[in-house]
Amino acid sequence: MTAGPARQAMLRATLALVLTWALSPILWQALTSVKPDTELVILPPLLPAQPTLAHYTVLFEQHPFNQVLLNSFAVAGLTAFAALALGTLAAFPLARLPIRGKLLILGVVLGCSLFPAIVTVGPLFIIIRALGMRDTWWALIISHTTFALPLTIWVLANFLRDLPEDLYRAARVDGCTPWQGFTRVLLPLCRPGLAAAGILAFLFSWTEFLFALTFTATEAARTVPVAIVLFPGVHEIRWGEIAAASILVTLPVVVLVLIFHRQIVHGLTAGAIKG
């Protein structure tokens, strides 16, 4: 295939279109977040005459945004950690040990991830209330982990299965127990898979809205997506602050994906192709 000039131009045009489509809402939010209140609901000008960081300052001064950010980081971080810890323990036997009905187990795991969250939120709410965990991090960590686990298990099981079988066998012959073979040989080789699965779990939890809205009542456990929606005042919608918060909440995601995009792609496609 040769890329002629016409073809090149087509490609570039398509790329520009896709990028515009994907990036303009973010750009819009970014612009909104630095516009003074007076310019928020008029167009033109598109670009603010005098960019301001006022909305960002308000976020931290008039709202408990520090606490909300901390909640989000803690919930997403611990969710990722729990999903990895449980996911690797489930994925290793499914990938390596002789177990009856592996496919059935993996199928059920996948089936669990197909439940719409809205179906489970009611029963979960009752359970969480009964356990006295309403409005705590744990309510969110536990519910988020259960939803992130199926994907984590699948990604890690695929990754482990793709490691050469002889490595684990060599470890066993060299004197490892199954657990040592797992932790000393297989796990260090899984780092890309762990990174991919961990980030996916983190992102899921970071952006999750329904559970976070239902299981929290105050700033004690409220996460950023919920906090943003609850910003609006009584008489007006605080567009500037919403935009500023959106940008703040998007930044960690962008940074994470930029750092780990290779692993994410690799982790998700493990098992798809040989070699």
Next chain:
Amino acid sequence: MPHVRFDRVEKRYGDKPVIRDLTLTVRDGEFFTLVGPSGCGKSTVLNLVAGLEPVTSGEIYFDDRAVTHLSPKGRDVAMVFQSYALYPHKTVFENLAFPLRVRKRTQAIITHEVRRVAALLGIEGLLVKEPAELSGGERQRVALGRAIIREPAVFLMDEPLSNLDAHLRVRTRSELKRLHARLKTTTLYVTHDQEEALSLSERIAVMKEGSIQQMGSPLEIYRFPANTFVAEFVGSPQINLLSGRLSWDPAPYVELGHVRLALPPVPESPVTVGPQRPPCNVIVGIRPEDIRVLATASPTSDFASVISVEPAGGRSVASLRWGPHEIRALAAGDFQAAPDQTVGIELEAARIHVFDACTGRRLPWDGPLTPRAGS
């Protein structure tokens, strides 16, 4: 060093038998090879010894210690894998050290042992490298080093040379032999390469479909193949197998369709066929090197016509038409003949093998029938 004894070992995957009724003893310090075509169960035998797979029934003993239900850790075996299975995230030093680290040896001992093994194998210069930076031959050495470092009771080697190029393979083969002569560790070696088996082993077991066809020294197996399978599997170029008919007049001879081959008398052999029996169908085996090719037929020789000649340096493989049969014969390296040219051939009568046409079993014309299994 212990001997390894298999007592009626069976292995099935579901209903599919992989190892049938395996009973054999690998002697103390012996280099024993399992050889056979792929899928004959030879690698499974290694896995059973290592404890990587459970047996379905039967027992495995190291000396008089039953190890059948021990974990690999409890058996004290070391294994070299065909893929080498070096740990990609560890340096060569750490790969070699790993079996010792798992056993919680002190750092001083580990360093000392790694240096010793590296010196023995000539890989001192590679210790800081990672497996990905090594050539195939270097990886093979590291894998070997990792196996010998803790002086295991038994070595298991699963096609350790088959990923090397031909040149390196032959060189490493002789190094392996030297290493075994030095360490004297009981070694169970698996290969599909009959030449490798012949050149390395003290004893060989030829396997087919999960059972041992013949066991013996390389020479025994080559000279007295127990059946047509072993005769065809061992030896290169392959043995000629021709169908014929065994008769007596009263001395035994085989009728090959166009010629009569007189068989040498074997007075002391407990012959299962005899002059009093009716003639029977047999398969006659003649190794290519037991056929001498002459440029012109002599009064004492038979004659054949040339189909093709493949020179191979020191010798040539000649394909000949001999009556109704097509046979391979070894000729001198400078042997030249045009297709359809008539040449003379002489057979080494004492080296002719005769097999029962129905069972494929050897008829004991030219030597003792070696026992099929056990020792």
